[in-house]
Amino acid sequence: MADINATYADLVEEAFIQPLRSVLIVDDQYPTWEEILNEALPADNQARGLAVRSREKEWRRNPSGPLDVIKQFRSHKPGFVIDIHDAVSGETHKSDEDELADYLHQSDLLVLDYNLEGAESGLGGLKAREILKSVLTNKHFNLIVVHTSEHDLNEVFSDCLLSLMQSCASRFDGDIDAGISKLEKKLDELVDEGLFDRKVLFEKMTMDDYLSLRRAHVSLGDAIRSFMKAEGYLADVSAWAKQAGLAGKDLKDFFYWAVQEFEKPHKKLFSEGEFEGVSWSRDPERLWFRTVRGFVAFVSKGPTDLLSELQKALEAWQPTPSRLLSAKYRHELSSIGVEAEDRTLLKRHVFAHFYKDFCSKGNPKLSDAEAERLRTAKLKSHVYSKSEAISFHIEDEVARFGERIRLADGGESEDFARFYNLDLSDEKSAESKKARAHYNSYVSTLPLKKGDDQLDSGHIFKWGGDWWVCATPACDLQPGQNTTAFVGESSEQRPFTALKLVEVKNMDDVDDQHVNSGLFCFVEPVDQLGAVICLGFQKIEKSEIVPNQKIEKSEIVPNGKATWRTFVAEKNGLISQNKMSMIVPKFVDQKLVLEAAEAEVVAKLRYEYALNYIQKIGISVTRIGLGYS
Template sequence: MANEHYAKFIEEAFVKPIRSVLIIDDDYPTLDEMLELEIIHKNGDLPPKSDKRWHDNPGRIKSVIDGFRQPQRPLLVDIHDGANVDTKGDAKVAAHLHQSDLLVLDYELDKNRPQDGARSIEILRGLITNDHFNLVVIHTSEDLDMVYREVILGLLGATSDELTEGEQEAVNQLIVEYEDVDENALQALRAAVATDQYLHARLHASTYMRTMGQGQQPYSDFCALADEAGWDNGNRRLVLRKLLADAERPLRARMRNASTAGLKWATSGVRWVKAESVFIAFSSKADHDDLFADLQNALEAWNPAPSRLFMAKLRAEMDEYGVVAQTEALERQHALAHWYARLLRSKGDERRWLIAESVLRHSDQLLNTILRRVEVFATELISSEAVAAGDNIEARCQEHFNVDLSKAAPKKKAEREHNAFVSSKSPQGWHLTTGHVFTMNSEHWICLSPACDLVPGQGATRNADFGDRTPFMAVKLHPVPVDGNHDVNSNLYIFVTLDGEVQKFCFNSQGKEAVSPVWRTLYAERRGLLDKDFGFKISAMGAGSRKLVATIHPAQVVAQLRYEYALNLLQKLGVSMTRIGLDFV
């Protein structure tokens, strides 16, 4: 749960930027409905019979809407009654959702099917495929625990943890032996491992077995039965997997085809569900109608990390002040005219390169204005956090990131990830460039030719003898233990993330300044153009039986150094190639 001082920053990053609200509730009046009633009234006809409950208590509906239209928060409110939303979704609603910052969603949208949330869950499933980040409040008169569980199940997909035939036979034998002692053993086991235990195992997929092994909740009842049966830890694990699979089977009809990416939820206290593009809070219609308070409480219970607040604030500032920033970015008309003229005169690969450069410059100008506002927010947040943390900074970091920097192993991992983040990134671009780390013949190399020499079409006359190939300098990278005791500030080491893990490489074979790197002149086929997966081909010279022979090798760009770190290695390569040997004794 967020501290009081931190809560205001959560509100500023997530709640205050809300400008529009869409309410989907079959008890709410829509604009079309009100107009039709007025037309019927003027014609002297009787209004059609309606099962909407807002007629009984219109004051409550007005109270909810007024809550979104306060003077300090005058929001644009739209209402959809969910009448034409089926269990396969509704294209019109999906279009609305993309334009709305907050969705207030009734769980039960079909009065003919009490306690059935199929329609609302289908809307949520549509939201998670939306690139626009959505805040949702499930506003319902149903039991919140039931609604909460059904929403989670509706966003989960079935698991693939099936027991082998041998494992199934072993489990059956264990249960049969237990039933010889207690004839109700299987019934008791299934009661001990039901939906709550299943959801815990899904949320904590990598640690739930450890929790069970320690006899902790929600597996204490199961562990008591396992003790009675005399099962060892291996048997307990096997039986638990079987029971979890049994618990999932009747739930599959309410689940998605595949699990929602990044799905997390609260296990106690204030209810919330979070996916990559959706945050869901829950509110009871029986309690009160202050939905912003319920949303704020859920966000505080989620307690997003400061870095997430920075990103949310950046997104909000871009929406709010993007036009102003755009105006400032477009002030230099002469420079813009010069850039545009170059674009029009260019052709082929040169135009492609200039377009990428122009887009980068425009976005840089746009962000310069926006970032100043985000920096003010970040300064206030960090100042407040520093006062609250005092000398216990590690504990504060653990609260936000679940990383204990007071311990050696997490601290080393944090340093590795920092080094990789500040010095490298995922590969970018459409052609080979300075700092691209690539694999060739199971070895790692780095491209260290100047970037201007690698642009397809540049230096065409100079490289005419090479045909459709671009020559470039590459240095072999030597893998070293990632936790080795190396002087990383010697500027001889780089950190890159490969297959999700940080790896460390040295610029030469010994990690000493005086040792020269292994470098080669290689030739990139097709002028160094990369395919969509960052693959390309290289011609390399090698010894034949009587002469040098050019051999084509497949290569794959797997990472990229940030420009200043690539320039550092480029400079080191230049120093090595221009060194002077002296014959001192």
């Protein structure tokens, strides 16, 4: 039975903290296994450099700090597997980063000391920032605690955050640079006249102001418009520029100048590229940021429970119910996935037959390349079925966790809904309509993969300015399968049927009757990420105004005939870089012509949705009443 007393903190702990089993501590003042064991060797056999470095470490004079941290993780139930790295064993920063990245493949949590070089080095956390960047580019989602004795935790946070960003100035185009150069001459004149002082910029513009401009949802165009009105984050900077007599184009150039000047003292911090999905909080009570590859909390050294501080930072992030469910799914898969997998694999006859079929070339007429593609297709299908079977064993526990989320949310109050930062209270609002469109796309389409793929049922492509969906059963599209479309057979060309789709230009015309009609689909084209379009094989038109009402009603144009064509895919249906070569049979001057064409594959429907269009083809070719007048 679901725990009705669970709080949001309980849910975050269960999803993110309880799954942790191992921790890697990176601190140049902590003892490592290497140095401890090195001391046990006879003096002549000891590594001298390691011994010297060990004797200089702070823990020898004050072991309580490292001991308290280690005790925290040992006392956790279940206890953590702990490893320690002092980040100075490599000869270069790069070797350290690579080594740590390898360590993290086996660690759930990283505790990273910020000043690994020592305060006297003057490097100010350079090595820690490089390690952080390396960790946040590996293939795993990492939980990281930056643990520091620096007096200004805010500055440590800002420096680490800037190291994940590309400077704005590095992306200014030639026109902007020319405008700044021209403005500089005018500013020189104002300085000479005593009307302007460049140093005042750092009194008017704070790090908070700059980071507010860098948030993902802030448009630079909107920021400039606010700046021109002396509003928004840089209102004080704008007012200061206006006091100096700047207006119009000069004032706009001053915006770019101010951003560039503010970035100059931080120039060495910025990254050459932008990290994906960066978001953050500068709340002094809880400093954190995240990317798509990790979450980073910032904590001052002292008698602090690091796991508790990490959990509070995670709560401040406010992961959505969807993220909690995803984290719970990963944990359950890790916890009982092996057991579930073993239950599945006990069916030896099933998997013996799979392996025999997988290793078989199938049709002896297939080339080696085509046989490999066929085996790949079989393996993908096998992985899908196996994943579904394993998920079946853990779905009940994840569902129970989802019920706990709902109960903790208070049922009807939907307090957790605000964590999505969307207001869907008005069903007719633009946000609600967008949410429905994206949800419909999510449940009906699969993400396209990079690299090569095989033409399959439900692949949506554009050709000749029109939209088409492949409506041939999947079993007829694999290399080596027989075809009934033409006499004979080919190992290079594969006939397939496609249904023509029509794009609905105005999404406001799509209502419940269209969504539930089975005639339309919702896709997010690979070349229009973030935009969902509605496609159907029948048009939507506005009917006359309904009597006694001031609204028009959208109706499906009554046309039961679907437009479909037979195409021939080249290279046995190979899709490369979202492109597919094909042959289009058509009549020209009373003669059949085979025209070469290239189609752009933009999306793929899930099979149950593709099957709907396959059925529409069947309905289209089984009409009766040909003799009706």
